[in-house]
Amino acid sequence: MASTRLAARGWRCLCLGSGPSLAAWRPLAAGPALHTTCSSSSSRGQQQWAGICSSASKDAAAAAAAAAAAPPSGPLTYIPERIGFIGAGQMGEALIRGFLRSKVSSPGRICVSVKDVERQDALERLGIGSIFGDATDGGSRDVARFSSVIMLCTKPQAMGEVLASLAPHVTRDHLVISIAAGITLQTLEAALGEGVRVVRVMPNTPVLGECFHAPTHSHGPHASDADVVDLLLSSVGFCLAVEEKQLDAVTGLSGSGPAFVYLMIEALADGGVMAGLHRDTALALAAKTVAGAAQMVFSDDGGGGSGGSSSLGMVHPGVLKDRVASPAGTTIAGLAELEVSGVRGAFIRAVNAAAQRSRELAG
Ligand SMILES: NC(=O)c1ccc[n+]([C@@H]2O[C@H](COP(=O)([O-])OP(=O)(O)OC[C@H]3O[C@@H](n4cnc5c(N)ncnc54)[C@H](OP(=O)(O)O)[C@@H]3O)[C@@H](O)[C@H]2O)c1
Incomplete structure (x- = not known):
């Protein structure tokens, strides 16, 4: 037991x-x-x-x-409620794997509604016992009966019919968490009915590593829902609460951002190859350099005496950059090239363009 x-x-x-x-x-x-x-x-x-x-x-x-x-103390570590997934593709399955790995839930407490048999096989291999069929063909009803926390993990395009199939079965006892980009709380509430507790989160693909989730709450949720959402999403990555109006910016930065960083890693590796390294060596060094540099931002070591530490315990990247760049050294020579090439502006415009596209998709 x-x-x-x-x-x-x-x-x-x-x-x-x-x-x-x-x-x-x-x-x-x-x-x-x-x-x-x-x-x-x-x-x-x-x-x-x-x-x-x-x-x-x-x-x-x-x-x-x-x-x-007594008032609760220390972080929550386990979600006793059953969790139901509607859709378990790339992101849904990554979340399930993360919840199981971190032990915030267990296979017997998770159910999933999926469309195709291949997905069912993959989930059975994870030990998930309760696998239901298409949401629009009884799957939503079964998920709502089985679970009190419902994760909506289908593509935004499928969300209309999924919400319509779920609405008759969802009650105030359910907490509904949507990961769909661009589907607003207003849309979710209008489809599911007044008083249903709804939360939006915005995960990104490296969901099993360091990642951002952005939970934003409708008016309905219980105070405790924030704890449940925070525990679930913190178990698979880094979780920050933001207002719903900021979600497009979150999508532009941490949703699309991994692709920008992959491009950067690829380009750094190309530079290494150009300078004489083998491809594998260059790629490994590029990826490790990016991972290590990102970790340093969260190191909050207070070293160097130049300040720059934030309320979230981060060191300003400018401070870290200055520590690496010695007078007349190699790093400052490279940094000068990046500035001439407008790399800083290009990243700013990329994030802004992605956020703008997210707004457009939301209609
Ligand atoms: N991937 C990301 O990086 C990312 C980042 C942030 C947010 N999101 C959000 O996450 C959600 C899922 O994205 P994804 O990349 O995981 O998509 P995905 O891989 O296509 O997964 C969606 C899953 O939902 C299933 N599905 C569709 N209609 C269904 C129905 N009626 N009943 C049961 N299952 C159904 C699909 O099955 P079929 O394949 O058989 O149709 C598929 O397995 C999206 O709303 C997206 O906005 C994704």
Whole structure:
């Protein structure tokens, strides 16, 4: 049983306050493993937790009650709610793999509605037990029955018919998370009905590495929904909350950005080849250089005494650049070439053009 495994690993189940989605497994900071029964005013919540938690000693129950009364502390680590995916292509499958790898969910707590058999086979290999058919042919109904968190992962073009098929089955007890570019909260709410809890997120393709997700909330979500979304998306990358009006800019920067960086890596490798390196050596050095340089931005080492540290714990890239460029050295010679070629302006225009295109696609 999942609870036994978690408790054995020193985790405990906490009820975090109000609302049906407020339960989570957290690492046990100190003391014996706690294994208890959670309850909630929500019958839905009771039903969900019943399968996770079993009865415990009086001491443990008392400790659990105290923990439940106390404000939540530390990050959430586990989503007990069942998660349903409608569509599991490139991005949907990457998210499923990430949720499983990070253990915020488990195969038995995930269901998927897919169209073609090949996708079903791939998901079965991941251990997903509940795989339903086409969303427009009963799949949406099945996903809504199985899960309380629903991830909309079809292309924007398919979203109209997917939303129409989901609307009769989705209730206020569901949290709907859309990853579709350009489909606004207003559109989602209008299609799914008043009061449905809807969140938009904007992942990017290197979803299993460092990446941005941009959750933005409609008026409906419970306060706890932010925690659920944050945990899910932080489990597969880097998660930042932004206002919905900023999502096109997020799409232009972190959605399209990986392609801009790939082009940069390719060009750096070409430079290495031109300077005499073998292709493989040049490509490996280029990719590692970009990865290492990006990591340095988050190093916040405070070194060099020149400041430039941000509230998010980042070092300004200009500060890092200046540290590499020594007087009359190789780096400043290369930087001068980049400035002459207008590379800085080209990146600015690329991100802006992608954001503009995102606005156009949203209509
Ligand atoms: N890929 C990215 O880099 C990226 C970045 C940010 C946001 N997004 C968003 O993520 C969403 C998915 O993109 P993607 O790249 O993962 O697309 P994708 O690979 O084409 O995946 C979409 C999946 O949805 C399935 N689907 C379509 N209609 C369905 C239905 N009625 N019932 C069940 N499944 C259905 C498709 O099945 P079939 O193939 O059989 O039609 C496909 O497997 C899009 O809305 C996109 O805007 C993607």
